[in-house]
Amino acid sequence: MAALSVALDLTEGQRAGHALHTAYLALKLADRIGLPQETGRAVLYTALLKDAGCSSNAAAVTRIFGINDQELKARQSVAGRSMLAMAYLSIRSLPNEPLPLQLRRLIVLALSGTRERRAVEELRCERGADIARKIGCSDEVAQAIMDLHEHWDGRGLPRGLRGDAIPLLSRIVTISAGLDIFASVRGPAVARQVVRERSGSWYDPDLTAPLLELCDGGLLDELASPSLKEYVFSADGDRAIAFSDDAHIDRIASAFADIVDAKSPWTGRHSQRVAAIAEGLARRLGLSGDRLRHVRIGALLHDLGKLGVPNTILDKTEPLAPEEWAVIKRHPQLSREILRQIELFAAVAEIAACHHERLDGKGYFRGLSAESLGLSARVVAVADVFEAMTSERPYRPAMTEERALAIMRKSSGDHLAAEVIAALSDVDSLAA
Numbered sequence: 001m002a003a004l005s006v007a008l009d010l011t012e013g014q015r016a017g018h019a020l021h022t023a024y025l026a027l028k029l030a031d032r033i034g035l036p037q038e039t040g041r042a043v044l045y046t047a048l049l050k051d052a053g054c055s056s057n058a059a060a061v062t063r064i065f066g067i068n069d070q071e072l073k074a075r076q077s078v079a080g081r082s083m084l085a086m087a088y089l090s091i092r093s094l095p096n097e098p099l100p101l102q103l104r105r106l107i108v109l110a111l112s113g114t115r116e117r118r119a120v121e122e123l124r125c126e127r128g129a130d131i132a133r134k135i136g137c138s139d140e141v142a143q144a145i146m147d148l149h150e151h152w153d154g155r156g157l158p159r160g161l162r163g164d165a166i167p168l169l170s171r172i173v174t175i176s177a178g179l180d181i182f183a184s185v186r187g188p189a190v191a192r193q194v195v196r197e198r199s200g201s202w203y204d205p206d207l208t209a210p211l212l213e214l215c216d217g218g219l220l221d222e223l224a225s226p227s228l229k230e231y232v233f234s235a236d237g238d239r240a241i242a243f244s245d246d247a248h249i250d251r252i253a254s255a256f257a258d259i260v261d262a263k264s265p266w267t268g269r270h271s272q273r274v275a276a277i278a279e280g281l282a283r284r285l286g287l288s289g290d291r292l293r294h295v296r297i298g299a300l301l302h303d304l305g306k307l308g309v310p311n312t313i314l315d316k317t318e319p320l321a322p323e324e325w326a327v328i329k330r331h332p333q334l335s336r337e338i339l340r341q342i343e344l345f346a347a348v349a350e351i352a353a354c355h356h357e358r359l360d361g362k363g364y365f366r367g368l369s370a371e372s373l374g375l376s377a378r379v380v381a382v383a384d385v386f387e388a389m390t391s392e393r394p395y396r397p398a399m400t401e402e403r404a405l406a407i408m409r410k411s412s413g414d415h416l417a418a419e420v421i422a423a424l425s426d427v428d429s430l431a432a
């Protein structure tokens with residue numbers, strides 16, 4: 001879960017480790033104000049999953065503000081919350097846009113900005129809470145995630161809750177996340193200053209004092225400690241064991257596939273469908289046990305690295321510029337880097353890493369040759385291409401299954417494995 005939360009940091013434009021740092025600060029704060037130890041687990045999961053809904057509003061952020069979603073989110077988290085601040089960010093991010101277009105954007109923002117922002121936040125918060133429930137978190141955690149963007153003075157979003165009406169768990173995690181973001185971007189002194197300034201407006205004043213006292217005692221230096229992870233996970237107690245059973249890992253992988261799919265309106269249920277097709281193909285080709293399971297999880301998480309690709313590129317309808325292609329081509333590598341941090345997922349990381357490789361060595365990101373591409377990787381690559389061809393994309397309509405199969409057969413041997421394509425027929429029963 002912690003390794004996968006790195007993927008969420010990427011989507012939010014935060015540096016990797018932000019969720020883990022937030023969890024650490026929040027746990028320390030909860031302890032300082034005397035919350036019982038049992039609360040630790042809820043604090044931990046709220047912090048790790050705090051951005052689980054973030055991918056669902058990435059496309060909307062790009063549409064409304066016209067800029068790269070990650071950049072806006074990263075800057076927004078260190079800027080003010082007024083529409084003026086938002087407009088300034090939007091315009092500063094597009095310095096080359098002609099003045100009339102900038103003005104039009106400003107007017108649109110002024111007219112519909114608040115309403116749109118509320119809708120965008122609502123979507124994000126609800127999705128985050130849904131995902132937490134799907135993974136098996138308590139209602140308390142789901143509710144806390146729902147209310148993470150509320151502010152103490154009632155000027156937060158989406159519900160405008162005020163004071164004690166905001167769950168304590170949300171208040172703890174919000175102030176901790178804010179402290180970590182400012183500390184990493186502007187340094188510890190500014191971070192403390194911001195927490196002080198926002199006391200009573202964004203943040204619960206009863207939490208700012210104990211948090212600042214902890215900072216006086218060196219809390220922010222502890223973020224660099226090698227034992228940080230250990231401390232954070234001790235809050236999970238015996239659950240770490242329960243969480244490592246197969247069924248639970250499958251649920252977590254499936255929830256993260258939903259997060260990836262939610263990022264762009266064009267990917268619909270891509271990861272879930274690729275997984276269903278890949279699993280059916282793998283069965284037909286005789287895979288079973290762990291190998292079959294790894295194919296399914298690898299397929300679910302193959303595009304995890306897309307969380308690090310801005311929607312300005314993902315949703316683009318015009319042809320991509322070479323530098324934009326370069327960004328797209330990094331996503332299998334990112335998927336691999338994230339998955340490799342999970343010990344159990346070594347095989348899964350390789351399968352995900354290879355989904356854009358080709359048998360003729362012309363694929364990306366490593367240009368591997370046929371000998372290096374095992375059956376599991378070949379299965380996921382075929383399922384990925386087939387699913388993509390039979391779905392609508394920003395630049396073309398969906399293809400029929402027959403046409404997609406005919407094209408894939410033609411390229412078999414160079415691009416995709418012939419033995420896998422041969423097993424790809426009667427897809428409905430395959431993915432059933």
Ligand SMILES: [Fe+2]
Nearest residue numbers: 302303331355
């Ligand atoms: Fe991909």
Ligand SMILES: [Fe+2]
Nearest residue numbers: 270302303384
């Ligand atoms: Fe894909």
